[in-house]
Amino acid sequence: MSVNVEFHFDFGSPNAYLAHRVIPEIEARTGECFRYVPVLLGGVFKATNNASPMVTLKGVKNKPDYARIEMERFVSRHELAEVYRFNPHFPVNTLQIMRGAVAMQRRDSDVYARYVRVVYDAMWCSPAKMDDPDVILEVLTAGDLPADEIVAAMQDPKVKSQLIANTEESVARGVFGSPSFFVGDELYFGKDKLRDVEEEIEAQKRGTG
């Protein structure tokens, strides 16, 4: 029995990137592929009146330190220290690169997968200023992607409206932040829920979810 598993992502969230790095392990163990759904986190926040931890934790003592500790624990547990660098340009406006994701998803699954990998690495491994058009062009070209086509598609009204539609549908299904996962209709929020996601995939495969 195949299970629909979705990862609603915005390149701008470091926690979503760390989840992205662990997803292949879960895919290998469960035999189920995660479908990557591009959404605009800023749009999610606006629609839900939510905000990023950088905003909600401003002026709060201890909690930001704990969030950092939990990030370090996750990085250590999954041996991601070599592939994660906090982006010095954070927060990066991800509108253009998220539109690029929508365009590549519409085009072809192989090029979409490569686009996601290349842009995620540029955001959180290199890391680069991925709201600068010149940097975007350079990264896509270096990543063997059809850079000119992608940059042009970022201005395509169909692509723009698809990203908005994805975001609205995501919120309609209960999403309020990033990273978010669906296993069937079950929503899970946060990289720390990946164990629950994996258990729910296995449960739904057995028909007991």
Next chain:
Amino acid sequence: MSVNVEFHFDFGSPNAYLAHRVIPEIEARTGECFRYVPVLLGGVFKATNNASPMVTLKGVKNKPDYARIEMERFVSRHELAEVYRFNPHFPVNTLQIMRGAVAMQRRDSDVYARYVRVVYDAMWCSPAKMDDPDVILEVLTAGDLPADEIVAAMQDPKVKSQLIANTEESVARGVFGSPSFFVGDELYFGKDKLRDVEEEIEAQKRGTG
């Protein structure tokens, strides 16, 4: 190798109650006892400029629904439906019953354990209005506890200052909300971190934590 495991609790947090209900399973599996440290959650919030989810999630869409779903998942996973009822008097001012916890902890570990069990059940299983002095007296008496002694101790300056000291020390060690756990010096926040708590206990027992 024995491990110091602490549960920093306030009777007022339903998530801490749910954790309290699962702790015995972890104690049985690991062979390590959780030391219950009474703190005043209101004091933690004041010292850290943090607030309860009821406050921080006010006006936010989807996120409160998700918190409810995660609570239901936890209750279901640990088969707690029979022993958990949301307290209709929430939020309950827990100052007096937390002082009672401090007093009983100073007295004797058996009576302290019984006090915690009786008061937690009165808060989240019965549930009763546990900031009403008459209700407190009644619950303690029915629970075979030295009710008059406890109520008197709630006004003892040593007890009052011990609760403040516990709370300050908890914040100094990184606590910002409830439930919080320490395994050695490692802080874990939230009932969903109990699996990590258990793994860290086992790691520290092996000397690899």
